[in-house]
Amino acid sequence: MQIRTLFFWSSLFFLAACSKPSELGLSLVEQDPANIIYTDSLSLDLQTVLTDPLTSSARTRWICGSYLDPIFGKTEAGLYANFRLTSSNASFPNASFDSLVLSLAYDSVGHYGGNISQLGVQEWQVYRLTEDIDPDEDYSADTEFLTGDLLADFSFIPKVNESVSVDDAALDPQLRIRLADSLGQYLMQPDSAIYSSNSVFKEAFKGVYIRPKTNGQQSAILRFLSESAYSKLTLYYTDSAGVAQSYDYLMDDDAESVLNISHDYSNTTVLQNNSSDSIVYLQGMNGLGVRLAFPHLANLGAIIVNKAELVIQLAEEQDRNFPAPDQLFCLEKTSTDGYLLIDDVTSSVNLNPSDPFRLFGGLLSYDGDQAYFAMNLSEYLQRLVDQETEEAALYIQTAAITDTERMRIGNGQASSLQAKLFLTYTKID
Structure with a gap:
């Protein structure tokens, strides 16, 4: 509609x-x-x-996951998203790569499919997008984009109400996913021109697709905050002086997102x-x-x-x-x-x-x-x-x-x- x-x-x-x-x-x-x-x-x-x-693009909330309802059948939701630069003309001279982490801030409500305090294992995957998300297009929930390399294949137990410790700091509840080192190394040592603007960066790195793994363990649809400061991609590296540093790629403002949702009522x-x-x-x-x-x-x-x-x-x-x-x-x-x-x-x-x-x-x-x-x-x-x-x-x-x-x-x-x-x-x- x-x-x-x-x-x-x-x-x-x-x-x-x-x-x-x-x-x-x-x-x-x-x-x-x-x-x-x-x-x-x-x-x-x-x-x-x-x-x-x-219309499922530019939502203030995201949903992702899958569950089987004894009456309504199977529901599945995935998320396509790209990122914007924290600052232009970023560079990492003589730095060494540490890790690349995708984080998604949990919403406080809206998770569905079971007892939220006792959710079981979820199995998800993250793929690299190979097709642009047009910022001027209104996409519907049945839209699919082309994807490429698998960036993560992981399992987790959702802790939607528990803070997360990062570098000895307690942060708001969030899902943290380590992505393939190859992508992080690419982002550290690309043609420096890709950091000249958001549009150029999004052309070089079109984003990610987060989805429940086919035939994997699932028991819930989880809801996330798209405009949270904790929903982002973070590159961790050590600079030439041996000091641990990080660079954030953000998912708000000049970034795009599209939800893909499907239902199977056949049974x-x-x-x-x-x-x-x-x-x-x-x-x-x-x-x-x-x-x-x-x-x-x-x-x-x-x-x-x-x-x-x-x-x-x-x-x-x-x-x-x-x-x-x-x-x-x-x-x-x-x-x-x-x-x-x-x-x-x-x-x-x-x-x-x-x-x-x-x-x-x-x-x-x-x-x-x-x-x-x-x-x-x-x-x-x-x-x-x-x-x-x-x-x-x-x-x-x-x-x-x-x-x-x-x-x-x-x-x-x-x-x-x-x-x-x-x-x-x-x-x-």
Whole structure:
């Protein structure tokens, strides 16, 4: 999906409280309360759909890794990235190479696939890129670049909350990967012209591809901070005076990155899903969305929508290894722009920039032990009634491509935990 508006907010984590169905919105029109009609029995058809490839370049978060979900199948994510110079015209006269280390700063949240404090061995690889990442191109999550030499084949146990000791200094949690000495030696003794500018350097060294090893041990998708000072490539060397030195190649600002994400649902039933089933499936990381249609909305005739609140419920108890998303969004499909956030989301952000999703909702909430999401659809439902949309449906998905969570939802046809629309409206004669 090309979602123009969504990605401006995809890196925000302003999560606001939402409420059960309420009388909010009744003041939108002046009318006799006797003419106000309330219903919670309007039919809803929810169906699992594949999300179109989302833009995955220039993310503020990265994801990498692989895991096998007993319900949703296999998910795999890799990272293409290049580097920028710390300073131009770097040189290493009469210096000796020590090592070349790629470091990726762990995010504090967003790791997925198991108990984060007890994750098992992960087996990853790093390859050298042989194809340019164009800084002016928007790449989608199914993009693949050409790669060359294997730079690292390694295993590790993620320690996402533990500091790392480097040269007797305690640094923020990070994954550190030693790359092939041959690349470090090349970077120390190249044609000095490659350090003249970032563009020249990136032409000479196009970057790396970090990915889970095929058929290797995997149990999690890990999330990293792209703009952290600890996400970088570091060349360690000893100068001509015998003093240990280092030079950093950074991954922020003038560097590019692209996520490559794939899902294998072949051994699952998640796509064998239709609007009559009691369960629908939703997954982040450019996986699965939910299409919601209102097959009998037209039977209401001409109405003014005072308040329309959609409530969807998790169809199972929360699994600590596979928790549900924190935030959901709703989108509409257009023939020209792909998928755009519905009016209720954009209005919520525009009216409350300091608390952008308060009016829309979409936040994971609880009624006792039952988890649910409540979303205000008043503006969009009015457009559906007035036949101003290109499709008589909306689409529900996670807020960002790097949201790793998944869940099962009760459909409108379910015998319990049904999705419901709580609608208050006025009939127009």
